[in-house]
Amino acid sequence: MSQPVTLTESSSAAGRGGVTATWQEIAPNGALGEPAAHPADLSPERLRELYRFMALGRRIDGQAINLTRQGALGVFASSHGQEAVEVGAALALEAGDWLFPTYRETVAAFVRGVDVVEVLTLFSGSWHGGFDPMRYRVAPFATPLATQVLHATGLAMAARLRGDRVVALTFLGDGAASEGDAHEAMNIAAVSQAPCVFLLQNNQYAISVPLRLQTRASALALRAAGYGMPGIRVDGNDAVSVHAAVRGAVERARAGDGPTLIEAVTYRMGAHTTADDASRYRSAEEVDEWQGRDPLARHLALLRDHGLADDAFLEAVRAEGEAIAAHMRAALYGAPAGDPLEMFDHVYSARTPLLEAQRAQLAAELAAAAEVG
Amino acid sequence: MSQPVTLTESSSAAGRGGVTATWQEIAPNGALGEPAAHPADLSPERLRELYRFMALGRRIDGQAINLTRQGALGVFASSHGQEAVEVGAALALEAGDWLFPTYRETVAAFVRGVDVVEVLTLFSGSWHGGFDPMRYRVAPFATPLATQVLHATGLAMAARLRGDRVVALTFLGDGAASEGDAHEAMNIAAVSQAPCVFLLQNNQYAISVPLRLQTRASALALRAAGYGMPGIRVDGNDAVSVHAAVRGAVERARAGDGPTLIEAVTYRMGAHTTADDASRYRSAEEVDEWQGRDPLARHLALLRDHGLADDAFLEAVRAEGEAIAAHMRAALYGAPAGDPLEMFDHVYSARTPLLEAQRAQLAAELAAAAEVG
C-alpha cells in the first residue's frame, strides 16, 4: 500500500513553553506546501481535555466491540486509532455549530454530549437513529457514503443565509471522497462560501480497499484547489495539530470566509467493522507500524512533557471511562427491542389511511400472538 | 462575470518557420504553471485541415440554426465560437480511437466522418441517436450531463485491459464538470490509468449560469492534481494549441501513461440552444469582446502569415461548405418521421411478449387510421 507522508510530530516536538501545530497547506495556485509550524495556543485545560476524550473514546470503543461479541450490538465501526481526529475536531466546535458524522464517529458524537448509548442505537438495531439531532446539533449517523456531506453544506448555506454565525463540520472517509456527492458538496460549498469544514479522515482503507486503489493523488487535500478553497493536510494522529487546524478552519468559516478541506492522515487500527476480517487484506506489520503512532500515547507523552498528566488526572479519566462502560453494559444488555408499531409513526407527520390500515393489521397480529403466547 | 485568463495568442505569434502551441500545465504538486510554449510541429496540410473543418463547422452550424427556424430541426445546440476545440481535438484522434460528445459536438462528430444529417437526428427528432457509433467510434450524443464521461472511462479501461492501443476522448462542459459523474470518472480513470482524455470545454456558461457561479476555482484544470493526473489549460480559441495539447495527451494515453484533463477556455457565441434567449443573462459587450477572438479568424490569419491560404483553397472550402449545407437542407426538409412501430424493436435484443402485444395494438391503430384517412 501507498506510504502516507510521515508528518512532523509537532506536538511532542514542542517545547515546554507551549505547543506547536504542524500541517501542510494547499496554496491558492494549487501547490501542496511543506509542513509548517503554527502556534497552537492551547490552554492546559484544553490539552487535558483532548486526552480525556481520547481515552474515554478508546474505552467506549473497546466496550462497544465487546458488546458486539456478546450480541448486544449487531455490528460496530471502531474509532480505534482515529481518536485524535474525532476528538480534536469535535472540540473545535462551539455549542451552536453542527457536526455531521459518518458511521464511525461514535467518539465525536460523544464529545458533543450525546449519551453514547443513544449514539449506538444504529448498531444495537432498535432504531436507525438514536438521539435528537436538533438537541445536540449532531446529524444522525450516515451510512450512505458522502451523502451527509451535502447535508452539511446545505445547513451551512442556510445558516449563512440567515446571518447566523453557525458552522457545519462534516466528516468523510478516504473512500467516500470518491463518491460524486463529495465533489458536488465541496464545489457548491465553495461557490456559495458556505461556512462548512470538510474533514476527510484518510485512514488508508475503505473496507478492504487501500488508498492507492482509491486515488492516484499524492494527497487528497489537493482536491481543495480544484474547488478554489483552502486545503490542509494534517497528521491525524496528532490531536494538537488536528484541533488547531480544524479550529482555524471553523473560525475562518464563521468569519464568512468560506469552507476548508482538511485531510487528516490516520489509520484504522481495527477491522472495518466487527463484521470484517482485516487479516484478509493487510499485514500485521503494517498495523504494528501504525501502532507506534498511537494518538493517545503521543498525546500522553506531550502532557507528561508539560507536566499536565499526574496520576490523579489519569486515574480520574480511567474511572470515568469505567463508569461509561458500565452504563453501556447496563443499558444495552437485554435492552428491549422497541415497539414495532412505532414503525408507522414517523413516515409522515401524520399517519396516512394506508398506514393506519397497516398499523391496525400489525396491531391485530401482535394482539393475537400475545393471546396465544 | 469572471474574466477568463487571457492566454498567449501563440499561434499567430509564431514565426514563419513553424507554429508554437501554448498552454499552462498543472505541476504534480498541484500548482498551475505559467503559459509555456511548445513546438507544435504541424504540417501545412494539418494547419489547413484545421481551418477547413472549422470553416465547414461554421457553415454547418449556420445551416442547422436556419433549419431550426424553419422547423426542420426541433432544437439545436450551436458550436459557434468553439470550433477550434472541437476540430483541434477530433483531428488529434486516430481512426481506432473513440470520441464521446455531449450534445454540442456536431462539428467534432462531423470531423470524425459522420454524415452531419445523421449527427442531427437527435435534433430533428426522428430518433434519439442517428448514426452507428461502432462504425465511426463516436458515441451517441449525450444529453444527461457528464454521464458520458464515465462511458469514455470504461471504454478506455476495456481497451487497456485488452491490450489495444485505443484512446477515448470525452468532451464535457464547465457546467457538467460540477456533476458527481465527472468526478467519479476522472478519479477512476486516474486510478486505473485508463487511456482517456478529458476535454473540458469551458465556454463560460451552463445555459444562463456564468462560470463564477459554477466554480470558485481560478481554473478548472486545477482539478487534475486532485486526481493525480496531468492537467493542462489551453486557449480554446487557438486551434493549434488545442490540437497540440490534445495530441500530446492522446499520445500519453496511448503509451500507457494514463489520462489527462485539458481545460479549453473558450466562449459560447450563441445562445445555449435555439430555444434559449441569451440576452436575458449576458451583455452584448461581453459577446463582442469574444468575437474579437474568433477562432476561425485567428487561424486564417496564421495560415495567411504562413502563406497557406490562397483564394483557391478558401473557395474550395466555401464550396464544400455550401454542398454540405445543401445536403442538409435536402435531407432534413420534409424528412419523414420514421416508422412508429420501430419503437418496440430496440428495447431488448428480441421483443418480449408484452412488447409484441403493444406493437400489435399500435399496428392495428395505424391500420385503422390509414383506412379512415
Place this chain on the structure above:
Amino acid sequence: MAVTMAGALNTALHDAMRDDERVVVYGEDVGRLGGVFRITDGLQTTFGAERCFDTPVAESGIVGTAVGMAMYGLRPVVELQFDGFSYPAFDQIVSHVAKYRNRTRSHVSLPMVVRIPYGGGIGGVEHHSESPETYYAHTAGLMVVTPGTPADAYSLLRASIAQDDPVIFLEPKRRYWMKQEVDLPVATEPMTRAVVRRPGTSATLIAYGPMVETALAAAEAGVEEGWDLEVVDLRSLSPLDMDTLVQSVTRTGRAIVVHEAPRFVGFGAEIAAELSERVFGYLAAPVLRVTGFDVPYPAARIEKHHLPDVDRILDAVERSLQY
C-alpha cells in the same frame, strides 16, 4: 382572470416567498433566467439572490443541500430542470428526503419541495419527457403531488410548501400553457384529496397531471357514443385518496386508469390492483389501463403514437363496456 399553469406556479412561488421568509428557491437557471420554463421568473429580482439563486449543475447537490437547509429550518423549494435529470438526485431523494423523519423518530422533519417538470408531448429530446412517478410514489416517506389545472397548480404548490413533509411536485410541462379562468390566490380542495372533475355513470376515468385534460376530452367525446363518463383527477399520488376512487367505481362498476408512464409496474397498476381488491364485487369489468408503451420514451416525431390520447381512452371504455 385567465391564468396559465406556468403563471399560477410562478405566482404560487412568489406568494409563498412573500408570506414566509423561510422559503428559498434554487436550482439550475432559476435565478437570473427565471427557469427554462420561466416558472421562477422575477423571483430573484423581487426577493434577492440570497433567496432565489442559481446552483452549479449538480442535481444530487441541489437535493442534498436542501435536506440540510430544511434541517436548519428553512423551506427549500428546489427545481430539477427536467424529469430525466431528477435521476442523479435519486439517492438523496430515496435515502434521505424520504427517510430522515423516520430515521430520527420525527425529531427532524424536512419541509421541502422538489419541483420536477415531467411528461412528454412537447417534442423534447431524449431524457426530457420522462414520467417518473412510479419511482417516487413507491418510496415511503415522500408525498407525490401533480396538478391537472392552473388553479390546482397554485393551490397544491402553496399547500406543499406550507406543510411539513417532503413533496415531489410533478409539473405536467405540456400543460404549462393551459389556461383557466381563476382568481389567485385560490385554495382548492385539500392536498391529498382526489377530485371528481366530471361526474358520470358509465365508467370512471382515472387520471392525473397531463392526462386530466385528455381524460376530460375523452369524456366529452364519449357523449357522442352515448357514454356518460366520470373523470377523477388524483392530484395526490402518494398518499392516494382511495376512498374517492372506491366511491366512484362502486357506482360506475368500471374503471380505466390513464397515464403517460409505461404500463409495467406503472402507477396504474397500483390503482387497478387496489380497486380490484376493494370493489371486487362491484366490478362489471376489469380495471383497464391506458398508458404509454413499455419502451424508452420515443423521439419527438413519433411520441404522439406513444402517448395516450382520446381515441385510445375511448377504445378502452368500449372494451370495458363490452364485458
Place this chain on the structure above:
Amino acid sequence: MAVTMAGALNTALHDAMRDDERVVVYGEDVGRLGGVFRITDGLQTTFGAERCFDTPVAESGIVGTAVGMAMYGLRPVVELQFDGFSYPAFDQIVSHVAKYRNRTRSHVSLPMVVRIPYGGGIGGVEHHSESPETYYAHTAGLMVVTPGTPADAYSLLRASIAQDDPVIFLEPKRRYWMKQEVDLPVATEPMTRAVVRRPGTSATLIAYGPMVETALAAAEAGVEEGWDLEVVDLRSLSPLDMDTLVQSVTRTGRAIVVHEAPRFVGFGAEIAAELSERVFGYLAAPVLRVTGFDVPYPAARIEKHHLPDVDRILDAVERSLQY
C-alpha cells in the same frame, strides 16, 4: 452436492470467467477481499487483478464505466455492495443501461450484469435491506432477474452473463446460506420463464427471490389446514412470464402475491392488475398482496414484524378462500 446460494453464485462467476475471457468482474471490495458476502471469493487469485478488481467507492462510476466496457465488447459483471447503494447508480442505470440499445437503434448493445444483494432479514443497519425491484422493473430496457434457489442462482447468473441485454441481477442476500443438493454446472429452466415450484389447486402463491422459500413453507403449513397451495417462482421480474401465471390462476381461481418490498406501487401491483384483467372471469377472489409495509425499512430488531412470513401468507390465503 449440497451447494449454498453464495457458493453457486461464486461458481457461476468462476465458470463464466473461465469460459469467456470477455467477462470481467468489478466493484467495491470484490477483489482482494472477495466481496463482503464472499460471492467473488478467489476470482482475483484465479483470473488476475485485470479481470477482477476493486474500484473506488463510486457506484455511478462502477455502472457508468461498465457501459463503456460493454460498448467495447467486454461483458462486465459489476457488484453494487448493497441494495441501498444501488441508488447512486440509478441515473446511469435508467438513463443509459436501459436506453443505450434503443438510442442507437440496436447498433450498440450492452451485455452487462449489475449484481445487487437485496432484501432484508439479516439484521442489517439502515440502507442494507432495501427491495428496489419496482424501480428497476418499471424501467423499460432492463431485464430484472432474481433467483430463489442455489441451482437457479447458478443457472440464471450464467444465462444473464451469456445473453446480450443488460440485467439487474437481484440476489436475495438472506438466502445466501440456503442449501440445495445440486451438481454444478446446472442449467435450469430458461431465464425468462416462471416455474411452478409446487403444484396445487386451492390457490396460487406467487413469489420471487427471498420469498420463494417462505411461500413454500406457507404451502407446507397450509396442508394442515387442508389447503393445496400452488407456488410459482417468478425468477424473471422483467420480462414477466404472465402465461405461467395465467395458466395457474385460471386453474386455482385465487392468487396471492408475496414480496418484501412495500405494497404501494410494488411489484405485486403489476401482477394483481394484470391477472385481474387477464383472468377476470376466473377469479373467485381478488388477487391479494402480502408485502412489506409502506414504511422505510425498519431497524433490525423490529424487521421481523415488517417482513411477510408464513402466518401472514396463510391469513391471506384464508381471506382469499373466504370469498
